Amino acid sequence: MSKPFPFTAIVAQQDMKKALLMAAVEPLLGGVLIFGDRGTGKSTAVRALAELLPKIDVRPGCRFNCEPAKPQAACPVCTPPAGTALPKAVKLRTPMVDLPLGATEDRICGALDLEKALVAGEKQFEPGLLAAANRGFLYIDEVNLLEDHLVDLLLDAAASGVNVVEREGLSVRHAARFTLVGSGNPEEGDLRPQLLDRFGLAVEIRTLTDLDQRIDVIRRRDAYEADPEAFCKRWSAKDAAVRSQVVHARKILRQVAIPDSVLTRMSQLCMSLGIDGMRGELTLMRACRAAAALEDRLAVTWEDVSDISPMVLCHRLRRDPLDDTGTAPRIERAVAAVGAAAGAGHG
């Protein structure tokens, strides 16, 4: 199994890369939705991201990705019977779990471990994909084709950060805090608003039409396929730079301040666009913080807001099917209006 294509070697698609990095810095953001045509590098980017991220501490054999300091009751490895020694924590790659479209409920939530039940007569829980994705990413390709009953499961777990299993005489709760990453082709249908709303950021990407960029993509792909190892090595320095950028951003994230003036204008922006609920503002605030931290700044500026607001707000706008202008221009207009009213440039 060869290494995935390096993250930094992906040509252009800045919005997508930025959104993914922001989600990696701030898990509370609620994930990223990437909508775009086929062959635009959506899944390549997501798979590359997993390779790029810093490793996490886990005890070997733990299938719930417990934090070593906070063992979960459901995990037999991290809460061993009295008298047994705890295994020492090791560093593992951040989980990037693929959720296949045809997954069953059992596979996602976990179920009774049949082997143990039949052979040993023990009632034990076999963790599912949600447990595997804890403290990492859950990636759903073609998210708009996912069956409704599976979407329901995901929504609940993603909202609460806990997976509750009550079946077959099992009663298990375990942490399922993951960043949801979805990708899909908008021509195959839309998402339910509930699911759409769960994603903190949404980016729409298009196929590159710039000739030089297209040729760059092909050249890099060729080089990668001819010798993946060497290619990844060539890009490893750049990947490492981005990795340390993410690590640093995570460290300073809580120190990033948002001036009151910017905060006020954020609220004005959301109000002027008629965004339902508070989630838009909250996400906008978190996203701006993550963006500032990625650039090693300790204060959010109005520029951050105007950069990021399309990603955060586009998919939250009420849809008016008869309005032909896209949602992005509407947001840009609103940002400009709010900025002008408050005297832009002071944020």
Add this chain to the structure above:
Amino acid sequence: MDDVRHSFRAEATEADPAAGAWQDALVAARVLRLAGPLIGGLRLKARAGGVRDSYLAHLFGLLPAGTPQVRLPPPVSTASLSAALDLQATVLAGRFMALPSPLARADGGLLLLPMAERLDTAAAALIGDTLDRGSCPADPRLGAGATRATSRFTLVALDEGAEPEECPPAALTDRLGLTVDLGAIPWRTALVPAPAPERLPAATGAAALQEVVLETDLLRLLSAVTVAAGVPSLRRLHQLTVICRSLALLDGRRTATEADALTALRLCLGLAPAPREAAGDDSLPEEAMRPNEVPDESADDAPAPDQPTRADTPPGPEDTRQPPDDPSALTGQLADLVTAIEAGQIDLPPDFGRQSGRAAASRQAGTAGVARKDARRGRPVALRRSPPYPSARPSLIDTLRAAAPWQPIRARNRQALLARAAAVAPAAGNGTRNVTGVRAPSRAPAALITRDDFRYRSLRHETPSTAIFLVDASGSTALARLGETKGAIEQLLARCYVRRDEVAMIAFRGTTAETVLAPTRSLVMAKRKLAGLPGGGATPLVCGLEKGLELALSVRRQGSTPLVVLLTDGRGNIARDGSPDRALAGDQLVAIATRYRSQNLHSLCIDIGSRPREAVATLAETMGADLHFLRHADTRIVSDLVNAHLVRSHQHGEARS
């Protein structure tokens, strides 16, 4: 050789299109052998039969001996693609042992996917993911280390689709670099023994291909062609470059030429310069010719003397021919192809890029049945103790689950029975059988399952509905009407995603009817398709109804419930053949409307004339449609009306299930 192959093809198309297609298919097979996993694989469009068998035999013959070939079982599902329980090994070992999935077994070889047009999206996504990553998910029970198993294979998707809506999911077709259509090839052409597998380059794979030089200019042109043809996908462009390089390598060259590029375009996208060129030669004066004809002609002109003989011989022997000394002879063909495409002079093959996306979008996974409580697919709703339909098989996992809690009790019971039997046996003088009828087994079974434990999964499949708008785009009010209808469609789509309903639109005006919007539930798609639609002209109501009927029946075949919404303000004045014969049109109208009724299609007739007309009422009566009057086709009212009908059909479906 490639320019030979190209001109050969040009001649062949002229004389015998099938021969050209067959030659192309053979070239595709060699490219597949060389670049297999790099271009995903091959979409083989053909019905089962001698031609396909002959082609597959040729394809397998090219592969080195010992290459794994895995043929998937026809109803390919995610379950059949994942690792299975190895019963024997499991019983022997006393713990779960898995058989590797077919995807993993095909590693390094060929995976044959029969009936690809029936593939459901979930399975397609799994195969596509494996193609992308060169690895497939392993069974998690095999241990934490083996989360993915290496699997790089070449996929051969056998596509037997006959109707336009029967095509493999776009997630799969987009990843297959080569498309071969054997549909037009007669048996006698395929009977001619394929040129013996000529020498193939010893070195295959990415590194060898990488050594073939592909000039940046050529790459630019290729990119321009794909963009012009409406296939901007970078995956396609990459496949094209790999095919180009393979063609050069097959030819023993170190540089890919423009002729390679043209062949690659034909093999990958089915794009070729306009085929009329040669025929047009004598009839058209030089200056009236299309730009793309000129270079072709010049290419053909140079080796003119030996042309006829070449047309008869397969391209194999020509392999040793050098590429033309003067590269400029070919220069510009690609550029001209771009111009021709942009000018709309070339009919793009209807079956790639966007179109396949649309066709795939319009279908749900699989195609069968209506909402029934004994649905054989869909969302599992409940477990039952009795089979939902006679041939149902128990769900193994649920049965075991039901049995699991009872095991200790049953084991104790069994022990007790055996102990009692052992106590009685000596007295009865019978070693193995006793009064309780319990035979002492040689060893204890692993699990005790009784008839009570059997569980069956009952599924519920909610069938979506499709609203088909038939819009009268004739006359003076056409523009307003069309605009309102488009608005209604978009509003419907914006609110019916929850039920996963689809919307389609057919407009009729002038002499024909056209499908403006194929069934979709994507608002994005609808907006793209509905932008800019002309109106005005006569009223070919018959054509409109006929097209609507076809679409409705095809929608029904796909397992969705059609609702036909006809918006008109009068009677048709154009007959089926496009002639302005009112009387004939009237007769045909009655005939087609009667078919609506006999097919039991749920339909809705909206009279949008300024005053109600008898003709529309009669038509609605004949069709068995609900009639509504609307002075103006108000967007909101139309969308509410249709929505109400869709909801009703859903409730009807629920009640049935």
